[in-house]
Amino acid sequence: MRSMAHNPLSLEHILEEFDQCADLNHRSYPEIETDIVYFSHLVDTASFIKEIQEPFSKIRLDEVDQLLLQSQFTPGSDPKQVVVGILAGNVAIFHRGTVCLLDVYGPEMRSVQQSETETIIAGPHDAFVESALTNISLIRGRLKSPHLKIRKYAVGEISKTAVYLLYIKDVANPKLVEDMGRRIQSIETDTLNDGGMLTQFIEDMPNSVFPQFLITERPDVVASKLAAGRIVAIVDNSPTAISAPAAFFEFFSSPDDYYQRWALGTALRLLRYMALLITITFTAMYVSVTTFHYEMIPEALLRTLAESRNRVPFPPVYEALLMEIMIELLREAGARLPTKIGQTIGIVGGIVIGQAAVQAGLTSNVLIIAVASSAIASFVIPSYMMSASIRLIRFGIIILTGVWGNMGLVMGIAVIVIHLSGLTSLGTSYVMPVAPMKSTDWKDVFIRAPFSMLRTRPKQVGTSNRIKQKNRK
Amino acid sequence: MLKLRLIPVLLLLLLTGCKSDERILEKLGMVQTASYDLLDNKRLKVTYCVPVTDPTSKVRRELMTTVSDSLKSARLQFSLQTDLKVVSGQVRETLYGTKLAKEGLGDYIDTLLRDPSIALGVRVTVVEGDAGDLLSKTFKSHNDTGRYITHLLDKESYGNSVPATTLYEFSRDFNDDGIDPVAPIVKDGGDKVVIEGVAMFQEDRYVMRIPAEDGIIFALFRDDLRQGEVAINLGDKDGRPVVIMLSSLLNKRKIKVHQLGDGRFKVDIFASLQGSVLEYTGEEKINESKARHELEQKISEYITAKADLMVEQMQEHNVDSLGIGTYVRNGLNYKEWTSLNWREVYPEIEVKCHTKVVIKDYGKYS
Numbered sequence: 001m002r003s004m005a006h007n008p009l010s011l012e013h014i015l016e017e018f019d020q021c022a023d024l025n026h027r028s029y030p031e032i033e034t035d036i037v038y039f040s041h042l043v044d045t046a047s048f049i050k051e052i053q054e055p056f057s058k059i060r061l062d063e064v065d066q067l068l069l070q071s072q073f074t075p076g077s078d079p080k081q082v083v084v085g086i087l088a089g090n091v092a093i094f095h096r097g098t099v100c101l102l103d104v105y106g107p108e109m110r111s112v113q114q115s116e117t118e119t120i121i122a123g124p125h126d127a128f129v130e131s132a133l134t135n136i137s138l139i140r141g142r143l144k145s146p147h148l149k150i151r152k153y154a155v156g157e158i159s160k161t162a163v164y165l166l167y168i169k170d171v172a173n174p175k176l177v178e179d180m181g182r183r184i185q186s187i188e189t190d191t192l193n194d195g196g197m198l199t200q201f202i203e204d205m206p207n208s209v210f211p212q213f214l215i216t217e218r219p220d221v222v223a224s225k226l227a228a229g230r231i232v233a234i235v236d237n238s239p240t241a242i243s244a245p246a247a248f249f250e251f252f253s254s255p256d257d258y259y260q261r262w263a264l265g266t267a268l269r270l271l272r273y274m275a276l277l278i279t280i281t282f283t284a285m286y287v288s289v290t291t292f293h294y295e296m297i298p299e300a301l302l303r304t305l306a307e308s309r310n311r312v313p314f315p316p317v318y319e320a321l322l323m324e325i326m327i328e329l330l331r332e333a334g335a336r337l338p339t340k341i342g343q344t345i346g347i348v349g350g351i352v353i354g355q356a357a358v359q360a361g362l363t364s365n366v367l368i369i370a371v372a373s374s375a376i377a378s379f380v381i382p383s384y385m386m387s388a389s390i391r392l393i394r395f396g397i398i399i400l401t402g403v404w405g406n407m408g409l410v411m412g413i414a415v416i417v418i419h420l421s422g423l424t425s426l427g428t429s430y431v432m433p434v435a436p437m438k439s440t441d442w443k444d445v446f447i448r449a450p451f452s453m454l455r456t457r458p459k460q461v462g463t464s465n466r467i468k469q470k471n472r473k
Numbered sequence: 474m475l476k477l478r479l480i481p482v483l484l485l486l487l488l489t490g491c492k493s494d495e496r497i498l499e500k501l502g503m504v505q506t507a508s509y510d511l512l513d514n515k516r517l518k519v520t521y522c523v524p525v526t527d528p529t530s531k532v533r534r535e536l537m538t539t540v541s542d543s544l545k546s547a548r549l550q551f552s553l554q555t556d557l558k559v560v561s562g563q564v565r566e567t568l569y570g571t572k573l574a575k576e577g578l579g580d581y582i583d584t585l586l587r588d589p590s591i592a593l594g595v596r597v598t599v600v601e602g603d604a605g606d607l608l609s610k611t612f613k614s615h616n617d618t619g620r621y622i623t624h625l626l627d628k629e630s631y632g633n634s635v636p637a638t639t640l641y642e643f644s645r646d647f648n649d650d651g652i653d654p655v656a657p658i659v660k661d662g663g664d665k666v667v668i669e670g671v672a673m674f675q676e677d678r679y680v681m682r683i684p685a686e687d688g689i690i691f692a693l694f695r696d697d698l699r700q701g702e703v704a705i706n707l708g709d710k711d712g713r714p715v716v717i718m719l720s721s722l723l724n725k726r727k728i729k730v731h732q733l734g735d736g737r738f739k740v741d742i743f744a745s746l747q748g749s750v751l752e753y754t755g756e757e758k759i760n761e762s763k764a765r766h767e768l769e770q771k772i773s774e775y776i777t778a779k780a781d782l783m784v785e786q787m788q789e790h791n792v793d794s795l796g797i798g799t800y801v802r803n804g805l806n807y808k809e810w811t812s813l814n815w816r817e818v819y820p821e822i823e824v825k826c827h828t829k830v831v832i833k834d835y836g837k838y839s
Contacts, residue, residue, distance in 0.1 A: 290498040295562030295590060299620075302503065302563060306526035309499040316497065404485075411485070 008079045011035050011094040017083050032061045035094040042089035044106020064095055073100040115217045117384050123259035127217045132164055132236035138219035153184050159191040162236040171229045173462040176426055180231050195240035204424045209392055211385040212425040214246040221255055229461035245426035247460055249445045251386035257448045265448035275380035279390050282374040283320050284401040284409050286367055290316040292405030308364035317402025319363050323371045326353050432460035502557030506619025508604035510570035516540050519547035520605040522619045533616040536609055544584045562590040566623045567597055568604040574679035582644050593641035599672045601660035613664055622666055626657055633692040633701040635668055647677055651798020658682055673792040681790040690779045693744045695795055698724035705775050715755040719748030728800040736813055738822045740797050745829040759835045773828040780826035788820045
């Protein structure tokens, strides 16, 4: 225990707290008996010069007390507050035994740029950055309403990461807001680095392969989710926002759908559902047909298929797994490598897999087509999280078809459907407009109906305020 | 709870026993065409045509022939001849020699139907002469005779000039009361395969045939049509034949049965067809409605005459390929039908064919 005589708010005590923090700046102004303590990399240089450097170098000793009474200076009352303040980018000013804090927070941040993972052709191109407050400013810029409420939580024993919970009062279901807030508060962890981590702490079923909250980088998506009555969480230092409750079918809609004409939006959305089917079944169908169901092959394809299989030494299931793993390796390498090398790898890999593997007799060229089209189809799904999950599932189905043929395929799909129907997102059904059946919502799920028909908010969010657009007279 | 979850997994594991059902594509000898002939010693000559899937091989098909007592025992014998597993799930065409067809196809059709891997869409075709010899022959521009015949019949049946009979249709007509099956006949035409006509069966025995050029007339009176072409010779004019050809035929067929009592019937068959004139070498101006109606009249007379003759022949051979019996049956109750011996009644009944022709269009510029 320290002695009572020792002032806990003294400069020495605070410096002791920051012992061996080489990045701490401590500057003295002996003429005016003042010391300042701050982290230079957390403060905005321009305001630091204007608020601290200029006045303190000109001022006389008897004027300091007067200056510190100004409203921008917060008097410090306990050492913990001062320490946290310094860590949060404040400048602590020690003058004759009193402490004042001045907020000049403004570290270097990435500027707002285009989204890398959720690119669209039409529509806004801005994406979230790592600063939560910048992100909130992007959202507030789109929803200029006092009903947009924001709650703040601190998560993480060490990191104390700020997590903001956004919702629109009178539109979002208050029960879901409370539930989400409760879940965020109950997280027990040391550090929280990203929104993706947050979802895993608060998801209904963390062991499922399917993402149960929608993760997005796009402020326009967040704005529309909020307006639909969903709740959004933003994690500081993470360029992603989390929207909940999420439905399986939400992952297949892209903001593009709404920015283009409805017929095009509908066609593209249907294309994505087709892509889902192709991704799951194409390679698996190849395996099951060539292993068990030769009767299913159309006459025109029979010779081609049999000829291309002829030189392959493995059973189809090993052949398919080999190629699928190659494609995944290529994809992973492409994602990790710098862009320039990545392109080279893509070309080399494409030639190796496409040409050489067939010529060497390791695989059949029909399989290459099946694997390639199912890989391409998986990239059509707009959400990276969802497409990764589906790619993973595909392997299970390929193995099933290798053992039980079409029956394995059907069993695999049945298991997926059963699992999906059991999933919940924030306590609501994950496959909402389908089960439980809410046919009025179908017009914005499987198709993208014209805006004149999209007048209600989804049933899944359980809002009491369903009408979002009154009939125009 | 854990136990409950384990049960389906265990059940599935039991199914891994089905791994022996694996049929890996390149290890299969997929029979695409099969031909059956009856030999003089009453044994069966079976020829299978299997596509060769080795891309380096020069031959495109492997032919296997054996003499056996039944279809399925033939398959066992083929297994001894090849390194592939002989399977019949890809059979598209079955060819029957005339001799076998005359003896009756019932047993063979039944064997094929019993095999679940054989589709009902498999074709049944009669070959004039020896089917095995035709299948074994390689025609210059076609390296797979079986496929060549299948495609030939496919295309022709689209225009309804011959009925391309499937296993389903054959067995349906065979097992149904009051109708007899038909099948196309092909023959070796030297350097090509030629469609010879329509084979008419009594029960399952091939009895008579009509030539291919009359196939469309038969089709007009057998069923409704949505497609077809017919060329009609209207006689000579100045030493040149006058020919009219109708295309894009639309045909509605109706059968009316009049009961005359004592097991006597009078049957009227109506065919009303529409078509476009594609060719006309006569003098009449067919854009004038009077001339056109005269022409329609002439065509219908021609078709009716041909049809009457055809029906006469069918009655003579006692084959009911038009299915008149089913219409008679529908007009009777079950007891009356069963007490009626249709085979005896059929040759005696009076059948009249009626044709109504409407020329829809007669060309763009005339």
